Amino acid sequence: MHDEKNIDRDIEHIVDILQNVPQEEIPEHFEMRLKNAIRDEAKRIRESEGLNIKKQNKKRYMKIAATIAACFVVGFITVTMYNYDMELPYQDDASGELSITSMESAEQGGEENARLYIDNGEYDINDTVKRELQLAPYDITDEYIEYERLIELYLGEAEYQILSYYKEEDTEEYVFNILITKDSEGNTVTTRMVLKGSEGEIYEPQQDKGEPISCY
Amino acid sequence: MSLNFKEKRLIEKAKAGCDASFEILISGCKTKAYNTALRFLRDEEDAMDALQESLIKVFRNLQQFKGDCKFDTWVYRIVVNTCYDILRKKRNEKNVYSINRLQEDEDTTMDITDESPTPDELLDIKEKTNYVLECLSMLSLEHQEIIILRDIQGFTYDEISQILECSVGTVKSRLNRARRKLRDKLMEQNDYSFV
Numbered sequence A: 001m002h003d004e005k006n007i008d009r010d011i012e013h014i015v016d017i018l019q020n021v022p023q024e025e026i027p028e029h030f031e032m033r034l035k036n037a038i039r040d041e042a043k044r045i046r047e048s049e050g051l052n053i054k055k056q057n058k059k060r061y062m063k064i065a066a067t068i069a070a071c072f073v074v075g076f077i078t079v080t081m082y083n084y085d086m087e088l089p090y091q092d093d094a095s096g097e098l099s100i101t102s103m104e105s106a107e108q109g110g111e112e113n114a115r116l117y118i119d120n121g122e123y124d125i126n127d128t129v130k131r132e133l134q135l136a137p138y139d140i141t142d143e144y145i146e147y148e149r150l151i152e153l154y155l156g157e158a159e160y161q162i163l164s165y166y167k168e169e170d171t172e173e174y175v176f177n178i179l180i181t182k183d184s185e186g187n188t189v190t191t192r193m194v195l196k197g198s199e200g201e202i203y204e205p206q207q208d209k210g211e212p213i214s215c216y
Numbered sequence B: 001m002s003l004n005f006k007e008k009r010l011i012e013k014a015k016a017g018c019d020a021s022f023e024i025l026i027s028g029c030k031t032k033a034y035n036t037a038l039r040f041l042r043d044e045e046d047a048m049d050a051l052q053e054s055l056i057k058v059f060r061n062l063q064q065f066k067g068d069c070k071f072d073t074w075v076y077r078i079v080v081n082t083c084y085d086i087l088r089k090k091r092n093e094k095n096v097y098s099i100n101r102l103q104e105d106e107d108t109t110m111d112i113t114d115e116s117p118t119p120d121e122l123l124d125i126k127e128k129t130n131y132v133l134e135c136l137s138m139l140s141l142e143h144q145e146i147i148i149l150r151d152i153q154g155f156t157y158d159e160i161s162q163i164l165e166c167s168v169g170t171v172k173s174r175l176n177r178a179r180r181k182l183r184d185k186l187m188e189q190n191d192y193s194f195v
Helices: A002-019 A028-086 A103-108 A125-135 A142-155 B005-015 B018-026 B031-042 B044-058 B070-092 B123-137 B141-154 B157-164 B168-189
Strands: A159-167 A174-182 A188-198 A201-203 B099-101 B108-109
Touching: A002 B123, A002 B141, A002 B168, A028 B018, A028 B044, A142 A159, A142 A174, A142 A201, A159 B157, A201 B005, A201 B157, B005 B018, B018 B031, B018 B044, B031 B044, B031 B108, B031 B141, B070 B141, B123 B141, B123 B168, B141 B157, B141 B168, B157 B168
Parallel strands: none
Antiparallel strands: A159 A174, A174 A188, A188 A201, B099 B108
């Protein structure tokens, strides 16, 4: 206990001495040296900041240039594709015997035009056919859907595509232009035919309602 | 700990490379920083080198100052660490003195030539002060730094805890141990009759 008190007293005395250690002033010659060192460091920082800013600016300009270039490319492609679509011609077949009608010509023309026929001759897929496939779809009515079902039954195992259809104004019969791509035996063919739909039945016009298929 | 507006503004300008702003920033803590280095290194030239090195480090690494403590405290932290590095380097280089490390507290005892004052001269306060400082330099770096920061430089416990990045409790217990060690060293060197 007595020792502990002595120790505390001694420590107090030592701390008192330490607390009175005078603060030294920074030597004058050193102040100048320090000032110069700080100035040099500031210059170095400014130069490096300048370099960083230049790099950042360069990056920014590159990004802007890349964005503008990308916009040009996208715009060019869009315009090209748009023009390509608009320029697609729609021409009649050069042979003359085969006339492919659009909705307008079917409506304008008479029955002859309306009653398309093909002698089941084989034709190569030609531009005319391709263009026809690209025609805008007509309105799909319930009636059309039913006749489509009948066509499927009529053609059985054959693979086909309905190229176009229209409704005759006078008779109100549906006329379907069909391209057969495979016959019922699986042979690849390119045969065109016309089917008509009337009063819930499907038939080939040449056969004059030979074996219709009814939806009712 | 939030910085005042003026300090924030000065820091922003200094980060951009304005030396005038930086000089204003450090003007308040420069002298204390120098004295801290001086007490650590006990050599004027070394203290000036340490101060310059520390302040350049502060300037260069301003971006890393987050404002979680006072700017001055951050400066002192860097000064203390720089002094540590210099002292370690010196101790590795020194071949003149023999160093005995004590395992439990890493105190070092150096054999020095017998220039200690006579008991009569010890009555002189200035010499007493120098003697205390001499014995202080014989303690471990950990004990030295806490006594320098608290008893000589007068930092608060909070400031010391931020400089040394430890808790206030640790500061207090370390300080208590360091003072006792210093007292023991004084007694030992002066044949137990110092105080």
